[in-house]
Amino acid sequence: ETGVTQSPTHLIKTRGQQVTLRCSSQSGHNTVSWYQQALGQGPQFIFQYYREEENGRGNFPPRFSGLQFPNYSSELNVNALELDDSALYLCASSLAAAGAYGYTFGSGTRLTVV
Amino acid sequence: AQRVTQPEKLLSVFKGAPVELKCNYSYSGSPELFWYVQYSRQRLQLLLRHISRESIKGFTADLNKGETSFHLKKPFAQEEDSAMYYCALSGGGGSNYKLTFGKGTLLTVNP
Numbered sequence: 001e002t003g004v005t006q007s008p009t010h011l012i013k014t015r016g017q018q019v020t021l022r023c024s025s026q027s028g029h030n031t032v033s034w035y036q037q038a039l040g041q042g043p044q045f046i047f048q049y050y051r052e053e054e055n056g057r058g059n060f061p062p063r064f065s066g067l068q069f070p071n072y073s074s075e076l077n078v079n080a081l082e083l084d085d086s087a088l089y090l091c092a093s094s095l096a097a098a099g100a101y102g103y104t105f106g107s108g109t110r111l112t113v114v
Numbered sequence: 115a116q117r118v119t120q121p122e123k124l125l126s127v128f129k130g131a132p133v134e135l136k137c138n139y140s141y142s143g144s145p146e147l148f149w150y151v152q153y154s155r156q157r158l159q160l161l162l163r164h165i166s167r168e169s170i171k172g173f174t175a176d177l178n179k180g181e182t183s184f185h186l187k188k189p190f191a192q193e194e195d196s197a198m199y200y201c202a203l204s205g206g207g208g209s210n211y212k213l214t215f216g217k218g219t220l221l222t223v224n225p
Binding site for chain 2: 033035040041042043044045048056058090101103105106107108
C-alpha cells in the first residue's frame with residue numbers, strides 16, 4: 001500500500017493513562033517524523049527517527065517517546081496523559097536524501113484526553 | 115530559534131479576485147520555505163517549495179530574504195482553492211530537517 005497510514009483514527013483516553021499511536025510509512029521511506037497539532041494551531045514537531053534511532057526532538061517532555069522498526073513503521077507513545085495532550089497527531093515519512101522536500105503526511109490520529 | 119508567523123487566521127475573497135496569504139519567518143541561517151495545504155477532510159499536502167520557483171494550481175510564492183517573507187499569491191482565486199494553508203520552514207541543516215509551521219490561514223473563496 002502506498003502512502004502513510006495511521007491507526008487508530010480516533011482515540012479517547014483518561015488522564016494519567018498511556019497511549020500508543022501507530023504509523024505505517026510510505027514504501028521506501030526510511031525516515032519518520034511525528035507532529036502534534038492542537039486545535040487552531042499548526043503542527044508542532046515532536047521528534048524524528050532515522051534507521052531506528054531518534055535524530056531530532058522538539059520541545060516535548062520525555063513522556064513522549066517513539067520507536068521505529070526495521071520495516072520503517074513507527075510508534076508514538078505518550079505516558080501519564082494530560083488534558084493538554086488532546087490533539088491531532090500526525091506522522092510523516094520521507095527519504096533521508098530528500099530532506100525536508102519529501103514529507104508525506106498521514107491523516108492523523110485524533111486523541112482526546114478526558 | 116525558528117518561527118513562522120501567519121498574521122491572518124481567516125481570509126475570505128470572491129471567486130476571480132486576487133488572493134495573497136502572508137507568511138513571515140524568523141531564522142538566523144538560510145531557510146527552506148514551504149506552503150502546505152489541507153483541503154476539507156484530506157491530509158496535509160505540500161503545495162509548493164521556494165527552491166523550485168514553480169507555480170502549482172496557479173499559486174506562486176517568492177522568498178524575500180530582506181523582508182523575511184514568503185507570501186503565497188494567486189491572481190484569480192477559484193472556489194476549489196478554499197482550504198487551510200500553512201507556511202512552514204526548515205532549517206535544512208544536518209540530518210534533522212524538522213518543519214516549523216505557522217498557525218495557518220483558512221481561505222474561503224466565495225462564489
